[in-house]
Amino acid sequence: MERERSGKIPWIVVLLLVAALCALSYLAAYLVHRAGGGSFGSYRAVGGSADMQLQVAGDGFVYYDGSTLTQVNSRGDTDWSYRIGGGVTFEATSSGVAAWNGSMLTLIDGQSGTTTYSGEQDTAVTSAKLGAKYAAVLLEGDSNRVLVMESGGREVYTVDAGQLTVVDYGFYSSGSLLWVMALDTTGSTPTCAIYTYKPRSMSIIGNISDTEQLMYAVTFQTDRICTAGVTYYKVYDYNAREIESQRKLVYGWYLISADEGDDPLHAFVPTGQSDGTDNLRDVRMLRNGVDRTVHMPYACRSIVARGDWVYGFSPEGYVMQASPARQKVDAYKMDFYIDRVYGVTESGVAVVSSGSTIYLITLGE
Numbered sequence: 271m272e273r274e275r276s277g278k279i280p281w282i283v284v285l286l287l288v289a290a291l292c293a294l295s296y297l298a299a300y301l302v303h304r305a306g307g308g309s310f311g312s313y314r315a316v317g318g319s320a321d322m323q324l325q326v327a328g329d330g331f332v333y334y335d336g337s338t339l340t341q342v343n344s345r346g347d348t349d350w351s352y353r354i355g356g357g358v359t360f361e362a363t364s365s366g367v368a369a370w371n372g373s374m375l376t377l378i379d380g381q382s383g384t385t386t387y388s389g390e391q392d393t394a395v396t397s398a399k400l401g402a403k404y405a406a407v408l409l410e411g412d413s414n415r416v417l418v419m420e421s422g423g424r425e426v427y428t429v430d431a432g433q434l435t436v437v438d439y440g441f442y443s444s445g446s447l448l449w450v451m452a453l454d455t456t457g458s459t460p461t462c463a464i465y466t467y468k469p470r471s472m473s474i475i476g477n478i479s480d481t482e483q484l485m486y487a488v489t490f491q492t493d494r495i496c497t498a499g500v501t502y503y504k505v506y507d508y509n510a511r512e513i514e515s516q517r518k519l520v521y522g523w524y525l526i527s528a529d530e531g532d533d534p535l536h537a538f539v540p541t542g543q544s545d546g547t548d549n550l551r552d553v554r555m556l557r558n559g560v561d562r563t564v565h566m567p568y569a570c571r572s573i574v575a576r577g578d579w580v581y582g583f584s585p586e587g588y589v590m591q592a593s594p595a596r597q598k599v600d601a602y603k604m605d606f607y608i609d610r611v612y613g614v615t616e617s618g619v620a621v622v623s624s625g626s627t628i629y630l631i632t633l634g635e
């Protein structure tokens with residue numbers, strides 16, 4: 271009998287063991303969450319430093335450390351690195367990277383990280399963008415002309431804006447079509463026009479010229495073109511005819527972020543809050559006829575529209591989530607301050623910096 275009693279474990283020891291196991295389970299779950307387990311607010315630190323050139327593109331980001339271009343995916347893994355040398359400026363898209371130094375232009379495929387073209391241009395490159403099928407280049411001293419080439423470098427078309435100054439350009443419709451935004455300053459009031467082209471046939475598809483306001487941003491749907499101006503948000507078909515039933519008065523609001531895709535979400539903020547003073551509070555969301563305004567619980571440093579959500583980031587480390595489908599705004603507190611927001615990837619991962627560290631924050635639930 272004495273041996274039976276000595277073999278039993280006292281109940282207090284059992285309770286302590288259970289408590290210890292629960293604590294270990296909680297700690298393990300917490301570490302998985304913080305290591306990037308997939309729930310909202312999980313994060314991980316990645317290589318690089320906050321002072322390097324970094325651009326979010328597609329489902330990851332590209333950074334330049336002074337000698338090498340590196341693409342990192344939204345999981346934090348390096349897809350490829352390309353040694354390009356010093357003094358480089360670059361533009362990253364979901365298709366790849368256009369990089370230039372003086373008149374030398376290099377096009378890098380986004381999937382493989384290999385060079386599709388590298389060569390000298392007639393003059394120094396001002397800017398360049400690589401699409402799925404073509405690249406567009408703006409040269410120094412020639413601000414009214416955009417050179418269009420295949421990704422392999424063969425020139426196919428030159429857009430001549432005449433007396434207008436090209437202020438922006440890009441590709442849409444799976445990269446098969448080109449848009450160019452040009453500014454006219456010859457009159458008493460500056461005006462802006464948007465031209466759309468089919469590069470392979472070297473033909474103009476449409477010409478959007480708004481005499482009512484100055485346009486400053488454009489987004490594309492499958493069969494629609496959306497423009498934001500100082501007074502109106504307007505929607506056009508691909509032949510540049512306005513769909514007046516979708517016009518919205520946005521005077522006093524500024525388009526700060528817009529997603530891409532068939533039904534892009536547009537996020538506007540009051541003009542008085544768009545001065546870069548970390549005071550973004552009110553967000554107006556427009557999407558396919560839906561018009562909703564929400565108030566962020568914390569002042570934001572950056573607002574980003576991605577997918578079905580608008581995300582706000584405060585310097586104190588709060589990440590907020592709003593949707594045009596509801597009035598409520600959710601807020602989550604990170605364990606670090608947010609100094610800079612580079613953007614949000616296609617899969618819903620925010621790329622931010624805190625001090626000298628780059629973090630990837632999972633925004634999907």
